[in-house]
Amino acid sequence: MLKFKKKIFTILASLCLIFALSSSSLSVQASANFDTPAQESIAEFVEENTAPLDNSRTPLDTIYFSISEDGEFHPQTGDSSTYAAVEDVIIGSYTFYDDGSKNGKHYYEVQMRASTIDKRDYFTFSSLSCKPENNSKYLSASKATYPSYLKKTSISDAKQYYYDGSGPSSPYVWVKSSYTINGTTDYSIPAKKLTKPIK
Structure with a gap:
């Protein structure tokens, strides 16, 4: 039972780490996508x-x-x-x-x-x-x-x-x-x- 709990804990910790990394990556991508259209739209202001x-x-x-x-x-x-x-x-x-x-x-x-x-x-x-x-x-x-x-x-x-x-x-x-x-x-x-x- 103890080994099973450790496995569950390990799996949950791994999932949390993967989620944290994915969120960080998505945040970076969102920032890049937010900046790019703003620069491109400058040429469309006129x-x-x-x-x-x-x-x-x-x-x-x-x-x-x-x-x-x-x-x-x-x-x-x-x-x-x-x-x-x-x-x-x-x-x-x-x-x-x-x-x-x-x-x-x-x-x-x-x-x-x-x-x-x-x-x-x-x-x-x-x-x-x-x-x-x-x-x-x-x-x-x-x-x-x-x-x-x-x-x-x-x-x-x-x-x-x-x-x-x-x-x-x-x-x-x-x-x-x-x-x-x-x-x-x-x-x-x-x-x-x-x-x-x-x-």
Whole structure:
């Protein structure tokens, strides 16, 4: 009888040890699973949205640029609306806006403006893409086609997105665009970073 009790005690002790180890393992796994989705969901916080806002927009950053005949990007130090070099074809700008908060979401917007320098040239296509902070890839591009008969010498486009809650404390966004001139010549601007100034 004593041997039987010892066997029962040994079996119970073994089961308790196995249960304790299993619980510890499950706890570690639960922590890992809890952390992983939180990291992955960061990239999903930003979504496209074009809902109108009541708040006035606050400009955060602007980049002025020109594009030469050979497709080279040249940054400008100020408003490039009057800038014209012999070899340049396009002048333009990107502006990063804080659109304010609405219904628990914080909105931002990137606006692109571009003009041909020689008014005999005109746009037939443009594309604007942005990759906000916390996103692993670019949002879907905003694309526009302009019929040749319109002879569009100036264009603009914008992408708006939001973060749930307040969003990053010092937000930034990567922006890139492309253009077709006269239906025959394509120009692409490599990604540029716009940021909220640190005060």
